[in-house]
Amino acid sequence: MLEIKYFGIVLENKKLLITNKIEIGNGRLMLLFGNNECGKSLFLRSIHGDFTNYEGEILIKEKTPLFYKKRKRTLLIENESQVLPSETVWKNIILPLPKITKRTKQKVLDLFKVVELENIRDRKVKNISYSQKKFLEIIRAVIQLPYLILIDDIDNYFDSKNMIKALKILEYAINNGSTVIATSKNRIKNFDDYFRVQKNKVVKL
Amino acid sequence: MKKGIFFQFIVIVFFLILWNLIHVGYEFQKNQYHNTLSSExxxxxxxxxxxxxxxxxxxxxxxxxxxxxxxxxxxxxxxxxxxxxxxxxxxxxxxxxxxxxxxxxxxxxxxxxxxxxxxxxxxxxxxxxxxxxxNHTLWKNVQTKLDFLKYVYYVVNGLIVIIFIILSTFLRVHYEIRLNKFWEIYRSSGGSAKIRNKNFWINSIWLSFIPCIFIFATYFAVRYFKYLHFEISYWKFGVEFGLLLLIVLLSRITLGKNL
The missing domain is CATH 3.30.70 (Alpha-Beta Plaits)
Structure with missing residues (x-):
């Protein structure tokens, strides 16, 4: 599904995240962890097709990242929440969906239950917590079942309890063939594949 | 229909009514002068x-x-x-x-x-x-008044066109730019990139075809119920519609890659 060859982010005469080869299959949960400013976010943005200043090649199902970005088959959840503060939680969830089937609605409600959001679905997003916003974004991405879900700093707003809930939500997408690539500063339990950034190089653990 | 679009719709209809009232006023006054000549x-x-x-x-x-x-x-x-x-x-x-x-x-x-x-x-x-x-003096006076009326009519029409273009284009562009953040979130959340453009053209129908149809229908109703005794040439409605299309085009060009 995802193939990265001879990759390296070029940034002001520095090369970050150097790797010869990374291969991730369908329905995998991958974590890339490392310290601040090691290039984790740029790595995700490169896969998403937003950042192009890199060496090497990124292929998603043998196509360039831009191909899937345009078709909304790769979704990036950045550190800063991309939500409409004046709209309700429900409106934010269904925002990108062209139509809402009964099945989708039921699935969203099920996922709401997992993260205990069912009571605040009609609340405006400006009145919910950061962790709830992050849950909202993850649910919104998961119900679209894209090829790739990219999550920057996945544990940023979550405590260990909420982290387990977030992984439970992601399970739905993984079971349906989506691949999740997340970044973090620390190693988090329950991921399938772990990669660590060490001295500007990516090491598979 | 969104509030912003409805507001623009009202502004456009208001301008079209005002513009057609100027046509009616011009026709009325011209008719008065012609009647003076006809009766002499x-x-x-x-x-x-x-x-x-x-x-x-x-x-x-x-x-x-x-x-x-x-x-x-x-x-x-x-x-x-x-x-x-x-x-x-x-x-x-x-x-x-x-x-x-x-x-x-x-x-x-x-x-x-x-x-x-x-x-x-x-x-x-x-x-x-x-x-x-x-009565040559009367004829000459009427001709002078007709010329002046025509001049004023053209000047007022010109002003209306300029104000209309500037105001409507500004309102449209301002409305779309205000929505930039919404569309950015919409796209980043997985929404189709084409929807904004499609939305722009749907709104354009609301802001060009519908006001023109509304004004044209009102004109016919007023004529049918004999509240209006003067005819407004059809080409004037054509000009109004053309101007609305021009405003849509100008807005689209101004917005460029924003959409």
């Missing part, structure tokens, strides 16, 4: 009835003349007797030879300076024994 006849007097009849034949083909009345000498005498109650001296009056008169009524809207010249040339060149009596 040119009176020709001649001793010979034949001369008058010959002139009548010549003028008959001119399309800017609405009506010609010929009053023969006997009719003139009868009118004088009736008007001044001179029945007692009817016999004395009937022995007098009165001149024959001809009244020419014009279509005010078609009676311009070239038409006036045609009539006067026909009379003075071929019929020099005819006395011509016409």
């Amino acid at each position: 006849p040119m009176i020709l007097v001649s001793q010979k009835l034949q001369t008058i009849q010959r002139l009548n034949k010549e003028l008959d083909s001119l399309d800017f003349i609405s009506n010609i009345l010929i009053e023969s000498d006997t009719l003139v005498a009868q009118k004088i007797i009736k008007k001044y109650s001179l029945k007692g001296i009817q016999n004395i009056l009937s022995s007098f030879k009165f001149p024959n008169a001809m009244k020419i009524y014009f279509h005010g809207q078609r009676y311009g300076s070239s038409e006036k010249q045609i009539v006067e040339n026909k009379i003075t060149k071929n019929f020099n024994n005819i006395i011509l009596n016409y």
Whole structure:
């Protein structure tokens, strides 16, 4: 599904995240962890097709990242929440969906239950917590079942309890063939594949 | 329909109503001036009835003349007797030879300076024994007023067009730019990139076709129920519609890659 060859982010005469080869299959949960400013976010943005200043090649199902970005088959959840503060939680969830089937609605409600959001679905997003916003974004991405879900700093707003809930939500997408690539500063339990950034190089653990 | 689009719709309809009221006002005033000209006849007097009849034949083909009345000498005498109650001296009056008169009524809207010249040339060149009596000062005053009215009408139309283009384009562009953040979130959350563009054109229909249809239908209703006695030329509605399309085009060009 995802193939990265001879990759390296070029940034002001520095090369970050150097790797010869990374291969991730369908329905995998991958974590890339490392310290601040090691290039984790740029790595995700490169896969998403937003950042192009890199060496090497990124292929998603043998196509360039831009191909899937345009078709909304790769979704990036950045550190800063991309939500409409004046709209309700429900409106934010269904925002990108062209139509809402009964099945989708039921699935969203099920996922709401997992993260205990069912009571605040009609609340405006400006009145919910950061962790709830992050849950909202993850649910919104998961119900679209894209090829790739990219999550920057996945544990940023979550405590260990909420982290387990977030992984439970992601399970739905993984079971349906989506691949999740997340970044973090620390190693988090329950991921399938772990990669660590060490001295500007990516090491598979 | 979103509030912002509804507000723009109201502004556009308001402008179109205002613009059409200017058309109506112009037509009304022009009509008044033309009626003044139509009701003022040119009176020709001649001793010979034949001369008058010959002139009548010549003028008959001119399309800017609405009506010609010929009053023969006997009719003139009868009118004088009736008007001044001179029945007692009817016999004395009937022995007098009165001149024959001809009244020419014009279509005010078609009676311009070239038409006036045609009539006067026909009379003075071929019929020099005819006395011509016409209120030239009134005709000249009406023409001056018509010219001024036309000038004011064009200036006001020009101003309306400029203000309309600037205001509507600004409102549209401002509305779309205000939505930039929404669309950014929409796209980053997985929404289709084409929807914004599609949305722009759907809103454009609301802001061009619908106001024009509304104004056109209102005009027909007002005409049907006889509240309006003047016609507004269809091409003027065409110009209004064209201007709305131009505003849509200008907005699209101004927005560029924002959409």
